[in-house]
Amino acid sequence: MSEKKPIILVTNDDDITAKGISVLAQAMQELGEVIVIAPDRPQSGQGHAITINNPVRIRKARFFKDAIVAYETTGTPADCVKMGKHLILKDRKPDLVVSGINHGSNTAISILYSGTMSAAMEAAIEGIPAIGFSLADYHPEADFSHTVESIKAIARQVLEKGLPKHVALNVNFPAKSEEPLKGIRVCRQADARYLESFQQREDPYGRPYYWLDGDFVNFDEGTDTDEWALLNNYVSVVPCKCDLTAYSTLEDLKSWEF
Amino acid sequence: MSEKKPIILVTNDDDITAKGISVLAQAMQELGEVIVIAPDRPQSGQGHAITINNPVRIRKARFFKDAIVAYETTGTPADCVKMGKHLILKDRKPDLVVSGINHGSNTAISILYSGTMSAAMEAAIEGIPAIGFSLADYHPEADFSHTVESIKAIARQVLEKGLPKHVALNVNFPAKSEEPLKGIRVCRQADARYLESFQQREDPYGRPYYWLDGDFVNFDEGTDTDEWALLNNYVSVVPCKCDLTAYSTLEDLKSWEF
Numbered sequence A, B: 001m002s003e004k005k006p007i008i009l010v011t012n013d014d015d016i017t018a019k020g021i022s023v024l025a026q027a028m029q030e031l032g033e034v035i036v037i038a039p040d041r042p043q044s045g046q047g048h049a050i051t052i053n054n055p056v057r058i059r060k061a062r063f064f065k066d067a068i069v070a071y072e073t074t075g076t077p078a079d080c081v082k083m084g085k086h087l088i089l090k091d092r093k094p095d096l097v098v099s100g101i102n103h104g105s106n107t108a109i110s111i112l113y114s115g116t117m118s119a120a121m122e123a124a125i126e127g128i129p130a131i132g133f134s135l136a137d138y139h140p141e142a143d144f145s146h147t148v149e150s151i152k153a154i155a156r157q158v159l160e161k162g163l164p165k166h167v168a169l170n171v172n173f174p175a176k177s178e179e180p181l182k183g184i185r186v187c188r189q190a191d192a193r194y195l196e197s198f199q200q201r202e203d204p205y206g207r208p209y210y211w212l213d214g215d216f217v218n219f220d221e222g223t224d225t226d227e228w229a230l231l232n233n234y235v236s237v238v239p240c241k242c243d244l245t246a247y248s249t250l251e252d253l254k255s256w257e258f
Helices: A019-029 A077-089 A115-125 A148-161 A226-231 A247-254 B019-029 B077-089 B115-125 B148-161 B226-231 B247-254
Strands: A007-011 A033-039 A058-060 A069-073 A096-103 A130-135 A167-173 A184-186 A192-202 A208-218 A235-241 B007-011 B033-039 B058-060 B069-073 B096-103 B130-135 B167-173 B184-186 B192-202 B208-218 B235-241
Touching: A007 A019, A007 A077, A019 A033, A019 A096, A019 A130, A019 A148, A033 A077, A058 A077, A069 A077, A077 A096, A077 A115, A077 B192, A077 B208, A096 A115, A096 A148, A115 A130, A115 A167, A115 A235, A130 A148, A148 A167, A148 A184, A167 A226, A184 B247, A192 B077, A208 B077, A226 A235, A235 B247, A247 B184, A247 B235, B007 B019, B007 B077, B019 B033, B019 B096, B019 B130, B019 B148, B033 B077, B058 B077, B069 B077, B077 B096, B077 B115, B096 B115, B096 B148, B115 B130, B115 B167, B115 B235, B130 B148, B148 B167, B148 B184, B167 B226, B226 B235
Parallel strands: A007 A033, A007 A096, A033 A069, A096 A130, A130 A167, A184 A235, B007 B033, B007 B096, B033 B069, B096 B130, B130 B167, B184 B235
Antiparallel strands: A058 A069, A167 A235, A192 A208, B058 B069, B167 B235, B192 B208
């Protein structure tokens, strides 16, 4: 009896030409049938945006000289998952959706801003096991070589064991360094965020415009967080859920007088 | 001793000209000093998108013939909160951020897609009490008259009692009907989502394009959800948190062999 290969949908937010998604798609080829569906332009910081005020387009893309089936879309990362499911795979449900490898980390609160994780969350909403992978290195030519074995190990476990309904994994890797990775740590999301500012500039016509800027600051002293893991050269794995209800606040609120 | 008026920042995702934000800003004027900072074009479905690949602009806008201080920006709802804080209010921290009133409901999983709620969540990330308000009526001329008293009651309670750190409220109103509202219910986020499809069309040059379409389906049989509340003519109030960690999954994952 021949075993059916799992279907793995690969997407990202940096766009289909990014180095990270080529590394990820290649790694996934050892685990199943890979289909790449990714944005045709950078979509960083898109959060869970979906395209509803405009139509979207999708077209066949060359990927590893056609060795991997690939499409590029005008949509956001979340759109890519929807389009992959409804326009490409149709009646075939993916066994796994992986997103990334993002050029830049997506720890702590960044999960809310991250296009990489929004694709994984979109899959989780649909009940498909999903993982977002990010590397703490923004460089377009970043070295991803130390991530591949762990990525395959994590994806294999998810394919084998599944994930709870509406849960996706947020996986972050430290940038490549002399020191080898210490291992994989299951973590919670750190209480860390950007302390932001806007840089004011002037256009050639004397009108001001602003660039969002900021420093990422960790307010969390715990050693069980994704930020701690990354800082200490571990791979961080945070299970993330789609239910944002603050259950611990429900009872308190019920005592309010509206 | 004169009491200092609370500073209330008002934003939305439908854009600064929408009826919903004018109703909300007017209601807030009874509670404090109102500053409107809203997108200059519709931003529905923007999720927690922020603008990092382009600069943003902001300019003074007329609002109620200048009776309310207002600015419009080229940014997303989350950008508006950041710009309000850093470019307009500067050293004055808002006491409350309110977003909406959205033309269309934002219950259940819609919180992840909603620009309205992303503005509230952005404030919560910064430790500012925040509320997103939505009405289950997409019509540009929707009747908001039944929402005003509850909006003021909820905002007053939040100004008085605050909210736990990193928690924002997601408030939804049923569309105006013959039946009066039954009251306000504190709820959890329902397990409800869109069953989506894409409508294929052809442009004048014979190339296909696609519109995202879908039906909202409630898979949740609970009577403690936002969907149930709305269906039964209650106002739903869901406390939402920024920490997406699936704590109940952490221990299980720790037993995995990576």
